[in-house]
Structure formats: structure tokens, C-alpha cells
Amino acid sequence: MKNLLKKLIEAKSTPDVGEIECAKVLADFFASAGIESNVEIWDKTRANITATVKSSSEKPALLFVSHLDVVPAGKQSWQSDPFEAAERDRKIFGRGACDMKSGMASVAAAMAEIKKSVVNLKSDIIFSATAGEETDSIGIKKFLESFDGKENNLCGAIVPEPTDFKLITAHRGLLWLEITTKGKTAHGSMPHLGINAIESMRVFLDELEHYDITGVKDKLLGTGSMSINKIRGGNATNVIPDKCTVQLDIRTIPEHNHSQIQNDIEAIFAKISQRKKDFSAAIEVIRSVEALKTNSDCAFVNDLKKITGNTETAAAQFTTDAPFIAELNIPVVIFGPGKPDICHKPDEYIEIQDLQKAVEFYKNIILHFAC
Numbered sequence: 212m213k214n215l216l217k218k219l220i221e222a223k224s225t226p227d228v229g230e231i232e233c234a235k236v237l238a239d240f241f242a243s244a245g246i247e248s249n250v251e252i253w254d255k256t257r258a259n260i261t262a263t264v265k266s267s268s269e270k271p272a273l274l275f276v277s278h279l280d281v282v283p284a285g286k287q288s289w290q291s292d293p294f295e296a297a298e299r300d301r302k303i304f305g306r307g308a309c310d311m312k313s314g315m316a317s318v319a320a321a322m323a324e325i326k327k328s329v330v331n332l333k334s335d336i337i338f339s340a341t342a343g344e345e346t347d348s349i350g351i352k353k354f355l356e357s358f359d360g361k362e363n364n365l366c367g368a369i370v371p372e373p374t375d376f377k378l379i380t381a382h383r384g385l386l387w388l389e390i391t392t393k394g395k396t397a398h399g400s401m402p403h404l405g406i407n408a409i410e411s412m413r414v415f416l417d418e419l420e421h422y423d424i425t426g427v428k429d430k431l432l433g434t435g436s437m438s439i440n441k442i443r444g445g446n447a448t449n450v451i452p453d454k455c456t457v458q459l460d461i462r463t464i465p466e467h468n469h470s471q472i473q474n475d476i477e478a479i480f481a482k483i484s485q486r487k488k489d490f491s492a493a494i495e496v497i498r499s500v501e502a503l504k505t506n507s508d509c510a511f512v513n514d515l516k517k518i519t520g521n522t523e524t525a526a527a528q529f530t531t532d533a534p535f536i537a538e539l540n541i542p543v544v545i546f547g548p549g550k551p552d553i554c555h556k557p558d559e560y561i562e563i564q565d566l567q568k569a570v571e572f573y574k575n576i577i578l579h580f581a582c
Contacts, residue, residue, distance in 0.1 A: 212320035212570060213303065213563065215240055217296035219312040220305035229256025230279035230342045230350070237262070237319060237340060244323035251353065259350045261339045264322050266332035266581060271366035273580045274337045276351065276536055277315040278344030281307035287557040302560040310554035313561040314371025314547035315340055317569035324570070325577055334366065334581040344532050347498055351532040355539070366580055367511035367542040370533045373549030376572070378515055380544055381431050382527040384463040384502035384534060386472060389456055390415065393491040397451040405451030406489045409444045412455040414487060418479050424472075429464040431526050432502065436462045458497065465502045501534040503543065511542040518575050519546065527551070
């Protein structure tokens, strides 16, 4: 299992190279364990993989969903090459070691051990690892397009993201918007002949300050949030800019409606246009993921509490692909090895004892729901 994780880390799967090599590592592992798998490839380098341990199908199937992609290593220094797995101090280091190739490797190892044990399973165990969770969720969308939830009759799904073995049943959603203001170029010495797109953006941002995303509150997740994290405009000091863009990172709770938020921003455009006749703006959705909120008292979650020794569930700060899986109308729980605050940092790692612990947890979960 350690070797599998190391191979997955070394199969670089950042956005610039895609997920195909990582999917192939898993396909080879499943083949060696006698487990059927299928790799879906598109755009030459993008990939999903789905593997299934077959059963008598007397009980609903159990679904595990993870993601193949990782964020870039960044410019900060690492003690070792981020894409050459290093083992030291009873830890394995490398990009994706925590988020989330350790969880992925642990589930795959648990499935292989169950397969080898020749246990008579009554429900299928379905594993999927998808592309683009860190960027656009394209992989999970493609998986769901071809996956028939009714046909598979699922009891629930587990996402093995790093939670330090806490049961996560909720997290906020995200809505990333790009706002573009449009103007007209002119010489910098004659600004009256142009329309300054940066000035238009300033007016918009002034109005946006009065838009309260925190006006509603969820008992578990609290309020939403909004931050302006990127701005771009202008080409030269002596040219009136005809375009300016900002990107908004909006975090949402179940009480928010993403379409309504977009409508509210369009209403801000309309309000500005009434007093600034040359104002022109457009809105584009970069990414939209709804909030997750699984019933913490449903049978599936209560069973997981007993198996894992957790008495309570929790909410996460981060966002995952879990809300897409919830569209199958099944309970979805996030549960995996690794500490969330290690993700996306230099010298990302997973403790080897947590890898071993995760395999045992996943084996026990599979045996509980499938036997």
C-alpha cells in the first residue's frame, strides 16, 4: 500500500499534465488484484478511473469517490522533490500525499484485501477517481453522466479526503464569478474621449460593499463569505483601459441560491447604469459547487459512527466534489486519513500509521455494508 501511494505521487497529476498517468497506476494495481476497472480518457491527458468489486447484489452498493488531480507544488522550497515520494520520520512526503492520494490508495488497498479474502459480498463496492476536483470538477460531472444511480442502487458514498478520521457531513459551497467592466480606449492625456473600465469597476466594487452575503445563517455552517481575490485591468500607463476584470470567491451555505446571487449582482449593474450611462458590465461563472449537508442522523451515518468510533459529525472548511455525488439522492460522508491543514503546502505528507489505520477503517466499512 505504501508502494501504491508512492507510485501515485510520482505519477504527477497537476493541471498542466492531466490525470492519465495517475489513472494508469491505479488500473495496473486493480488488474494485479483481479479487480475490473475502466479508464475514461479525453483531451489526451484527462482521465477518470472506475473499479468495481462484484457481489451477489443482494444489498445496495457502496460508492467511494476520490480525485486524481493535485495542485501545483508552488515556488516555495521543499526538502525533497515534490513528485518523488520520500519516506522519512515514519511519513511519506510528496504533492498529493495528504490531498488525497493517501485516501485513494487506502481505499484501493482495502478493496484488494477484501477481494483476496474471498469474502462473499452481498453488495458491489464501486471506486471512482476523477479529474479536475481542484479546478473545475469536470471528472465528477463526466462520471455522473455515465453512472446510473438507480441501476446501482446505492446505500451511500464515502469521499476519502483528509479529515483526520473525522466524519464530515457538511461543508460550504463555492461560487467563483468573474466580473468584467467594459470601456473605450483613448489617449491617457485625453481621458474625456474614452470610457475608463477601471473607473467603472471601482464604482461596482463600491456598490458591492453593501451586498451582504452573511445575511442568512446556517446552524452548522454559519454564514457565507465573499472575497475579491484577483483583479486585472489596463495595458499601459498612457492608455485609457477598455476592460477590467475581478474574480470573486463566494462561499455559500445551503440557504443560498447561486442563481439568485448572480441575479443580485446583475441588479447592482442595473442600479449603477441608472446614474452612470456609460457603465457596461458582464458576469461569468467560473465555477459553481453547491453546499453539502448530509443528515447526520440517517442510518448510513449512524453506522459509520459506530464503525469509526466517532460520536459526532462535523463540518469542513474546504469544498469537495461531494455535493455532486449528493445529486444521486444518497447520503455522502467525507472521511479519510491526513490532516486538512497540511493540504496544498510545501512538504505535504501523510503519516504511515494513518495509512495503515485508513485501510483497516475502509475494510471494516466495506464488510459492514457489503456482508
